[in-house]
Amino acid sequence: MTEIKVPATSANLGPGYDTLGLALTLFNNFKIKKRDDQQLKIKVIDKNNEKEIKIADSDNLIAQAYKKYFNFLEAEIIGAEIIEEMNTPLARGLGSSASAIIGGLAAAAVISGKLISENDFIQLAVKLETHPDNVVPALVGGLTINFNCNNNYDYYKIDVDPDINCILLVPDYELKTEKLRQVLPQEVNYTSAISNLSRISLLTAAFINKDYKLLKTAMDDQLHQPYRKKLIKGFDQIISTAYKNGAAGAALSGAGPTILAFAVENEILIAKKMQEIYNSLAIESDSYIVKASNSSLYQSLKEEIVKDV
């Protein structure tokens, strides 16, 4: 049995719509075992209540990814038993789909014993997920700048300071990314685009130079948050509460509904105060205090488990 850990991720980070993604120290574990037949048996267990989550075969991203990897290898599928122990809540903007995709691809690498190049791995993952900013940090860790150049997805990784805490406020309801895409306009005006350009440049400088006082301005977004926050009750109040209590920056995680706040200190107080807003609105929620996860799953696959193709 081989076990791999795939991090939860926060995509669309601040002004980084479809661009910036952050890997978090909140992991989904995949336990992988070879079978003697060609069957694929997949089980997903919610670690919060130890219950199995039933996923229709057609929706099973782990299986799709697993098969895609063997297709890419042009090899016969080898049977496997994969158990995912999910610690990240589903459909909350924390990259649970990306995690399933990366887990499925990594499982296939482990079972086949053949590791395709990191760039090929990324192309397969993005094809399944359609955007890069969850799958790439899930595979390589850290804060990734994701970009497409000549139809090839690539990234630049920034290692994030362990001093910075990530507070995740996760309400007890799901929002599907498709629905959240529908609320966006067709086009954006120059003013909004320019605002995000300046913010993402600041955010990049803030994380490289560890200059976190920039984050309050840098986390502001004009490209998706103004539209999506209407679907998230209490959003403005939670963000302002985070800042009032000392957060360095705060924004939607992914397409929401999770709200992420960065804090160098007072993270427990900030999380508590943010959660009180949901309490006052009679919305159940969980809060997590995690760090950025800088380690690369791809590197550990390379070093420990499988041979290069």
Add this chain to the structure above:
Amino acid sequence: MTEIKVPATSANLGPGYDTLGLALTLFNNFKIKKRDDQQLKIKVIDKNNEKEIKIADSDNLIAQAYKKYFNFLEAEIIGAEIIEEMNTPLARGLGSSASAIIGGLAAAAVISGKLISENDFIQLAVKLETHPDNVVPALVGGLTINFNCNNNYDYYKIDVDPDINCILLVPDYELKTEKLRQVLPQEVNYTSAISNLSRISLLTAAFINKDYKLLKTAMDDQLHQPYRKKLIKGFDQIISTAYKNGAAGAALSGAGPTILAFAVENEILIAKKMQEIYNSLAIESDSYIVKASNSSLYQSLKEEIVKDV
């Protein structure tokens, strides 16, 4: 007599439309002398041919800026003689207007003996120029990320490595920024906005981490260059020639028509090859090889010339 040097600047740097500006070691010199009356005598001399450039009073940005500064001080205007020795060509995308504005404001600081805060200085300059990415680097030096937060213009400065050369290819015709603004569409699509978001994030990382291999991807722009390049004969050919000969990155300077290329080495060859394209099109041009100018004019005003208000 006091002499101050204001750098030429390259705004809209790569993907940094209305956001990123770079100060260059190509300076306009302002020679400033107090007069005993309240008159303002301004003379602009083109240093390339030592001829005077006649500017209508209503268009004289040096005079407008000078008066604006005294207005801000709520003080009577003190007369002065200002001679600008221009080394940067006019209306070519190298910040000649910004230079006049900063020169006029700085002259008023010198003559009044009163230096307003850097932030106030910036607000005055942006009000005259309407956008920040030339005036701010002209005042503070370096590569500036310019942003507006709650109707206040502010910046973050990145000191640029002296190893990097900036090649400026300046054709012998003017293009007015207003005309170049008219060719832009009303809105931008998400794909273009996302492309620039990823590029400006990469560009920021490239300059902070001195990782210049990123610049080729990072200098790409989808927000203004595709529209403006139609007004600039030979544009695509010059850019590809720059890359073919080893440039690290290349794009329009400001709104054009100047083209800027970055190079760590072979800068003379690259400049020559770029210029040959204009030669083949029978367009006269000049090329300059300069560096980024990291020194701050505001700091030197503060340290050497005038007292704080």
